[in-house]
Amino acid sequence: MIGNYKQLSRRYLKGNKKRTILTLIGIVLSVSLISTIGLFMNGTQISQIENTKKRQGYSFHAVVLNYDESILKKIKYNPQIESFGLMSQGETVQVGEAAVQMNFADDNALEFLKYSIIKGRLPSNDQEVAVDPWVLPYIKENIQIGDLFELNEKKYKLVGFLSDSTYTQENKVGRLLTYKSKFSAGEGKILVGISSKANFNEVLEGLKAISGENNINISNELIQLEKPGYNNSIMATLIITISIVVIATIVVIYNAFQISVVERTRQFGLLRSIGATRKQIRQIVLREATFLAVIAIPIGIICSLIALASLQFTFSLLMENSKAVSIFYVDWNILIISSIITLLSVIASSLYPAYFAGKISPLLAISSRLSIKKEQIKKQKNSMVKKPLSIPLSMAMKNVNRNKNRYTITILSIIISSVLFITFSYLMSVAFASKSFDKLSVKSDxxxxxxxxxxxxxxxxxxxxxxxxxxxxxxxxxxxxxxxxxxxxxxxxxxxxxxxxxxxxxxxxxxxxxxxNYQENKTKKEEKLTLQVLAYGFITVISLISSVNILNTITISIMTRRKELAALKSIGMSQKDLKKMITYEALIYGFSGSLQGIFFGCILSYIIYLAISDMLKMTWTIPYEACIITFVSALIISYLSVLNPLKKIQQDNIIDNIREQ
Structure with missing residues (x-):
């Protein structure tokens, strides 16, 4: 017994488990899509920042080459500057055929330079040093970390190895880094670290204003990674990418929910006919949507974390030193935002059909004629129907044209999936063709x-x-x-x-x-492999989510027509012809959706090209490979999506399906 009309929501979900599961899958895919992409982008950014710091050997954002007490005070009391350190070069000491350049740094400067240490640690006093490994044989034979040696009439303890630099080896001038607590006014240079919350452009312009434009060296590569907004081209690309993902998420949920709700228009009509108000109809649907979202969102987030963990596992298998850089970063802000977007999308997707069901005449809703519009019958010359083999194809085309709403909802899923694949494939090709990626080319050993x-x-x-x-x-x-x-x-x-x-x-x-070049090559290989694993893993996850989404959408579309298909079988259509008709319908969806997806995907890739053309000097070409993969995959997935529903329909009882309300 139902004590409250709101209980109808849960009753319906329990009574239609198959349809409920399919709708849940759609919502799970949506939250997985946006959270996975968000976590991927966040993980990629963090790993690239760490790899860049390792490759460069430092983490400061700018260097003030010459300064006085006034400049130092302005930097010290600038709230947008997180930290600064002082570093200076001493004399160059000849050691056999090579030479050693003395370098002195205070505590903060050493903290910036910790990424240059490949083994051991940084010096903590003026008697400890870190040195380029290649120059050690010139200083003392068979020297190891912890050993003492004498240089320029002073004894030092070796505590760390600096990363080998091609430049220092070619010039045969090795680096020696040691600690210095106090610097005289104007001695050396200032290493500046800008706060992550600061406006980087404003800080850099301020530094140029107080010290001179030619008196500053800026770490542009690191800044662009930490603050994408510092570069308008990168920011434009990010906005386009995030917009695509958010739109895709909304459409995916709308597809999953809309097909389910539109099929129940007759039930809403019955409720309206026995006195249910429009508000009550909306509340029933909203309760159902909220209930599904509460279940699906945690599952989607878990699936997203599993996908990221799988990628980290793959990464650890491929990388020699898997502990060097991690790509598994859980940002709760991203997960919360993903959940909110998904919840709002579910509610928005359920509002329209609920509003529609409450607005229309109960008699029209009960008659189930809302989604079918009267066609204008035209006499066709040379009709394909004259050929017996073309009857299923003709029926499939008529079914597609008969219900424009269902057709639009179904191909939207394919279009969005195609656009996602083409867009991200293009972004990946751009990243691999960029000068930054070329810098990671491995030299000879x-x-x-x-x-x-x-x-x-x-x-x-x-x-x-x-x-x-x-x-x-x-x-x-x-x-x-x-x-x-x-x-x-x-x-x-x-x-x-x-x-x-x-x-x-x-x-x-x-x-x-x-x-x-061993150490430099090792760092470059790790960074290149990180980018490749992230890029290909990202495309793989997007492809899987998109594929399952297409499968789910077409499956829902077919399963909601069981009564209609049973009626066709009852008037003489064979199982073979029914199978052909449904297969043709799926292929029409795949063909039409993929072509439209390719069209919009190419347009978006061109828009991205325009956004980054100032930053990357390259010409735009149609991403033929991605387009071909999209077209073929859409047809294959569309075909595969009908196999399971067809088996279920074949096993169904015709009379029971026709009587189904």
Whole structure:
């Protein structure tokens, strides 16, 4: 017994479990879509920031090269500057064939430079140092972290290794970093870290105003990653991307809910006929929508977290040092915003059909003729119906044209999924084609240059090439240019030992410069792999969500027509023809939806191109590969989506389905 009309909501959900589950899946997909994309974008940003800091070896945003006491005070008391540190260069000390550049930093400056440490720690007093590993053999043989050594008549303790720099190796001037507590006025330079809540443009312009435009070096790459709004092109791209995702979320939920509610127009008509008011009808539907949302939103968030955790697991398998950078960041703000958008979308999606059901005549609603409009019958010449094999196709086309509302709702799902795939595929191709990604190209493992001025030695490159090839750990040798060689190692972890071996063989006869690219290549590989895993993982998740969404939408569309299909079977349509008709309908949905999705996807990709054309010098081309994948996938998914409903319809009892209210 029903004591309150509001109980009808829960009764309906329990009584129509299949349809309820399909609607729930639609809402789960929606919240998964927006939360996954939000978490992906957040994780990508954080991982890129960390990787950039590691590659650059520092985390400050700007450097004031020359300063006085007045400039220092203005920086110190600027509330938008989170921290600043002082750093200076000392004398250059000759150590054999190489040299060591002394560098001094205070506590805050050392904190900025912690990303340059690859092993050990930063110095904590003026007797501890961190040094470039390649220069250590010139200072003292077989020196390890914790050992003492003497340099420029002063004893130091080695506490850390700095990341090897190509520039310092080529110039044979290694870096030595130590602590200094007090700096005299104007000594060295100021390293500036801007607050994350600050207006970066305003702070940078202020620094230029007080110290001179040419007196500041800005870390543009790091700032663009931390503050996308600093660059208008990046901000425009983000706004377009987020807008697509939000619209997609609303449409996905609308599809899942609208098909379910429109099918129940007759029930709403019956309730109206026995005295239910418009307000009561709306409350019934809203209660149902809220109940579904409360169940689906937590499930969707869990699915999103599982997707992200799976990506992190894949990432850890591929990465040599998986602890270096994590992409699994749970931002509760993103999850809350995703939940709110989903809840509002569910309510909005249920309001329109509820309002529509309350507004129309109960008699029309009960007759179930609202979604069917009278067609103008025209005599067709050379009609395909004359051919027996074309009857299912003709019926499918008529069914599509007969109910424009159902057709629009169904293909909207395909259009949105297609637009999402094409847009994000284009964004991925742009990212991989950018100069920033080109910077991550891996160099050779070791580079050797002969810098001997002896003309007899310079002419013996063939002999050097032969000597390099004879070394055990070298697999390949390339002569890049005259007297410059690049090598590939069999075991890159033994690069330091190979450098010593090269020095002992070739270095005895020639004056050479050796650059060990192992550490730089390792950092670049990790960063490149991070971006690739994120990009391809992101596209995979989007594709899966989109595919399941299309499957769900077409399945709901077919399952809500069981009475109609049973009627066709009762008047003589065979199961084979019924299967053909439904399959043709699904393929029409896939064909039409994918073409429209490709059209809008290409337009959006061009809009994104216009937004970033100032930042990236590249020409726009139609993303043919993504378009072909979209078209073929839409047809395949549309076909697969009808297989399960057809099996269920085949097993249904015709009489029971016709009697179904």
């Amino acid at each position: 070791i580079t050797i240059k002969i810098v001997d001025n002896n003309p007899d030695h310079l002419a013996e490159s063939e002999q050097v090439l032969h000597q390099l090839k004879s070394l055990e750990n070298i697999s390949k040798v390339y002569e890049k240019q005259e007297n410059s060689f690049e090598t590939k190692l069999k075991d890159v972890t033994q690069s330091s030992a190979t450098v010593k071996e090269i020095e002992n063989t070739i270095g005895k006869s020639y004056t050479i410069t050796i650059v060990n």
